Amino acid sequence: MLGLQAPVAPVAPPIMSVGGILPMMSLDQIRAEEMKAAEREQATPVISSLAGHVKACWDTAQEAKGDEVEDRMFKSVRQRRGEYDPDKLSRIRASGGSEIYMMLTAVKCRAAGAWLREALLATQDEKPWTLEPTKVPTLSPQEVMQLRQAAINQLTTVLMQTGQMPPQEAMYGMLQDMRDEFLSRVQDAAQRKVERMEDKMEDQLSEGRFHRALHDFIDDLVTFPAAFLKGPVVRRKPQIGWQQVGNTYELEYKEDLVLEWERVSPFDMYPSPGAEDVNDGFLLQRHRLRRVDLQELIGVEGYDDKAIRLVLEKYGEGGLYNWLSGDTERAESEGKSASDVMTNPEELIDALQFWGAVQGKMLQEWGLEDGVDDPLKDYHCEIWLIGEYVIKAVVNHHPLGHRPYYKASYENIPGSFWGNSVADLCRDTQDMCNAAARALANNMGIASGPQVEVNIDRLPVGEDVTQMFPWKIWQVTGDPSGSTAPAVRFFQPGSNVTELMATFEKFSVLADEYTGIPRYMTGDSPAGGAGRTASGMSMLMSNASKSIKQVLMNVDMDVLKPAIERLYFYNMKYSDDPELKGDIHVVARGAISIMLKEAAQVRRNEFLATTANPFDMQIIGMDGRAEVLRQVAETLDLKTDKVVPSEHKLRLRAAQQTALANAQQQQQAGPSPSGQNLQDGSPVTDNFSPQRRQ
Numbered sequence: 001m002l003g004l005q006a007p008v009a010p011v012a013p014p015i016m017s018v019g020g021i022l023p024m025m026s027l028d029q030i031r032a033e034e035m036k037a038a039e040r041e042q043a044t045p046v047i048s049s050l051a052g053h054v055k056a057c058w059d060t061a062q063e064a065k066g067d068e069v070e071d072r073m074f075k076s077v078r079q080r081r082g083e084y085d086p087d088k089l090s091r092i093r094a095s096g097g098s099e100i101y102m103m104l105t106a107v108k109c110r111a112a113g114a115w116l117r118e119a120l121l122a123t124q125d126e127k128p129w130t131l132e133p134t135k136v137p138t139l140s141p142q143e144v145m146q147l148r149q150a151a152i153n154q155l156t157t158v159l160m161q162t163g164q165m166p167p168q169e170a171m172y173g174m175l176q177d178m179r180d181e182f183l184s185r186v187q188d189a190a191q192r193k194v195e196r197m198e199d200k201m202e203d204q205l206s207e208g209r210f211h212r213a214l215h216d217f218i219d220d221l222v223t224f225p226a227a228f229l230k231g232p233v234v235r236r237k238p239q240i241g242w243q244q245v246g247n248t249y250e251l252e253y254k255e256d257l258v259l260e261w262e263r264v265s266p267f268d269m270y271p272s273p274g275a276e277d278v279n280d281g282f283l284l285q286r287h288r289l290r291r292v293d294l295q296e297l298i299g300v301e302g303y304d305d306k307a308i309r310l311v312l313e314k315y316g317e318g319g320l321y322n323w324l325s326g327d328t329e330r331a332e333s334e335g336k337s338a339s340d341v342m343t344n345p346e347e348l349i350d351a352l353q354f355w356g357a358v359q360g361k362m363l364q365e366w367g368l369e370d371g372v373d374d375p376l377k378d379y380h381c382e383i384w385l386i387g388e389y390v391i392k393a394v395v396n397h398h399p400l401g402h403r404p405y406y407k408a409s410y411e412n413i414p415g416s417f418w419g420n421s422v423a424d425l426c427r428d429t430q431d432m433c434n435a436a437a438r439a440l441a442n443n444m445g446i447a448s449g450p451q452v453e454v455n456i457d458r459l460p461v462g463e464d465v466t467q468m469f470p471w472k473i474w475q476v477t478g479d480p481s482g483s484t485a486p487a488v489r490f491f492q493p494g495s496n497v498t499e500l501m502a503t504f505e506k507f508s509v510l511a512d513e514y515t516g517i518p519r520y521m522t523g524d525s526p527a528g529g530a531g532r533t534a535s536g537m538s539m540l541m542s543n544a545s546k547s548i549k550q551v552l553m554n555v556d557m558d559v560l561k562p563a564i565e566r567l568y569f570y571n572m573k574y575s576d577d578p579e580l581k582g583d584i585h586v587v588a589r590g591a592i593s594i595m596l597k598e599a600a601q602v603r604r605n606e607f608l609a610t611t612a613n614p615f616d617m618q619i620i621g622m623d624g625r626a627e628v629l630r631q632v633a634e635t636l637d638l639k640t641d642k643v644v645p646s647e648h649k650l651r652l653r654a655a656q657q658t659a660l661a662n663a664q665q666q667q668q669a670g671p672s673p674s675g676q677n678l679q680d681g682s683p684v685t686d687n688f689s690p691q692r693r694q
């Protein structure tokens with residue numbers, strides 16, 4: 001990894017000898033000198049130019065994201081929380097009436113999230129990804145030499161046995177058989193490496209909280225126009241373990257560099273104006289860091305420890321908060337206190353992480369000559385900026401310049417960075433259902449009882465017209481005009497419940513169509529039609545799953561596959577274990593997992609029933625039969641080792657049965673005639689007979 005840091009100025013203060021006596025400096029004085037040296041380094045033209053470039057890109061990206069995208073995000077969050085937008089709520093309150101909010105979006109988001117989690121995070125044994133060796137293995141130069149030498153040895157043996165070279169066709173067939181056998185062994189070795197690499201990567205993902213990050217990512221996917229996953233990120237984390245000392249174990253505390261994955265809020269991501277993907281143009285992430293977050297970066301390769309300590313020294317007390325116009329609204333939409341946004345009680349420190357291509361000419365003008373060979377070539381860089389301080393500036397180590405971010409949308413929009421979420425797709429139907437529900441609540445309240453018309457001129461002084469109860473006696477006076485009309489008249493307002501309920505039902509059904517998430521996927525049964533029978537319901541659910549399969553394909557292609565490939569690339573580059581490395585490609589299978597789960601159990605049962613005969617058993621054997629039974633037991637959540645014996649136990653059992661059968665056969669046959677073989681009647685000889693020695 002090539003650093004873009006300026007030449008490091010000496011940090012330690014010079015020790016001068018005066019009169020043969022070395023001056024003494026306190027620890028505080030040494031730290032003060034170190035801070036001054038770090039300040040001078042940050043003030044160099046190289047660092048200040050980097051900071052200016054990041055700020056310029058930040059202003060451009062912030063303006064491009066603008067109010068439109070953030071307004072959609074705020075609306076989506078409020079929809080899911082069941083809250084009206086402030087301007088709409090003020091209009092509703094001005095007109096009076098009900099403020100009821102129908103949680104249609106929340107139901108759809110929960111259903112879509114549960115559907116996706118079932119496919120991606122259902123069980124630990126069924127990963128949404130796998131590794132496979134390449135179909136045609138690439139032979140190393142050493143393996144090519146081994147194959148060539150084996151062919152020469154084989155031909156030499158044939159020549160020595162027959163005294164002549166075999167015919168060309170026979171020789172070609174023999175070499176082809178040798179090549180196929182050798183490739184088969186190479187393929188088996190590659191498969192073993194794949195299994196080791198897969199186990200290591202699964203362990204890394206588990207320890208790096210990948211599954212938790214993916215769980216939160218799914219919530220964002222159904223709520224926001226785009227969801228983001230990040231990783232692996234290298235951090236220094238405290239680890240607790242146990243170390244054996246003699247016959248006892250003692251607690252061991254240490255700090256190690258670990259790989260972590262995390263969900264990134266869409267509010268904190270700022271792409272370049274023309275970007276369609278996270279690897280297009282430049283990309284910025286806004287961080288709000290605690291002191292411990294910065295401390296975990298000390299000692300990590302690529303970060304400037306002196307600059308980090310300078311940030312902690314300057315912003316450690318009070319924090320650093322660059323207030324944005326949407327921060328207050330974001331806090332309110334997320335259910336947080338808006339006052340905390342302005343006061344920053346946690347003393348958080350704002351940071352900008354920049355990813356983008358920088359022209360080599362600009363890098364050379366900044367004084368960064370190392371590794372920058374072509375002034376017209378773009379070099380992918382990563383730069384961290386906190387206030388005026390650059391704590392990291394390195395060339396992106398990925399050979400293709402890819403960033404450790406992965407983005408997906410519930411519904412992609414070609415050519416656009418931001419797609420559509422479940423909340424976006426049902427926003428209009430949500431508004432119509434809310435309007436119908438408010439009108440329904442208001443109408444039900446008005447039509448719940450009679451309205452009263454009172455001629456107050458005919459009421460005596462002190463008569464209360466605000467209270468109504470059964471058997472109430474109304475006191476009235478005579479009409480001065482001589483009219484015979486009653487002083488109190490009752491009338492019943494009309495009820496529009498039926499029409500309003502029909503309107504609500506119509507738009508809730510449209511929400512099913514717009515989002516692709518029918519209500520029967522959450523437990524509600526269809527009113528009629530195909531849903532009245534079990535086979536019809538199965539057909540409806542199969543058709544409904546097609547829309548979620550498209551979403552899963554988006555996650556597979558844009559998130560899972562590049563994320564696992566990046567981890568594989570990391571292990572290939574930095575791992576010291578040669579048994580893990582091989583020609584491997586990643587297969588993301590989230591979309592096909594639903595189809596597999598729908599039919600896998602039925603197909604296994606059919607396979608067991610079909611092969612339950614002596615002829616097939618001779619082919620698949622006990623080992624193959626046991627493997628199928630293990631797969632069936634795993635789907636039933638049974639302890640496989642308790643139900644189906646392991647391969648080792650099966651071999652022992654078969655050996656015992658064979659030995660018992662041989663013993664029984666010998667007992668039934670009795671002693672054999674002297675000098676005769678039990679099987680074919682030929683003379684019995686031992687290894688020491690003259691015939692055997694010859």
